[in-house]
Amino acid sequence: MQEQFNNIKQEYENFYRSLVLQGKFAAKDTGVGFWGPAVSDEILEAFKRLKIKGHFLDLGSGDGKVAMIASLFCERVVGIEYDPLLVLKAQEVRKKFSLLNVSLKNQDYFEHDISHYDYVFVNPDKPFFRGLDAKLETELRGRLIVYSNHFFPSTLRLNDQFKVNDTTVSVYSR
DSSP, X not given: OHHHHHHHHXXXXXXXXXXXXXXXXXXXXXXXXXXOOOOHHHHHHXXXXXXXXXXXXXXXXXXXXXXXXXXXXXXXXXXEESOHHHHHHHHHHHHHTTOTTEEEEESOGGGSOXXXXXXXXXXXXXXXXXXXXXXXXXXXXXXXXEEOXXXXXXXXXXXXXXXXXXXXXXEEEO
């Protein structure tokens, strides 16, 4: 697993470096939210600590990094991203590393049923009360993993919370 992780991490570091060399940021407005990459080592550490497995959904999956790392642990992984260019990057990485348990959808995640997943991951870019709270309240059956220091759901029960470096990782259920 460590070798696969290192390959995925390096691929994304190369991608971010190429953006900088083009005078771009490794962050952007997606039309429905804002994408900024998660830290690979923090995600790996969080997933190890949580012992994730089963079916995993990444809401607003951006360039697919979290979904690719989750694929090292989970039987089935789905990434939902609105921005088509970010989905293309995720598909490129998926194909390069033959991650056959990863599916990527170019869609608004509010249009995707989240009830069939053991874990739902979000790196929130806005408060949950702007629509996500209601979706989680009606559809969440598994656990919600929130990778954030600033936005948290208001209607769910906190099951676990820990820091990976300076980033808070929280786990919720209904």
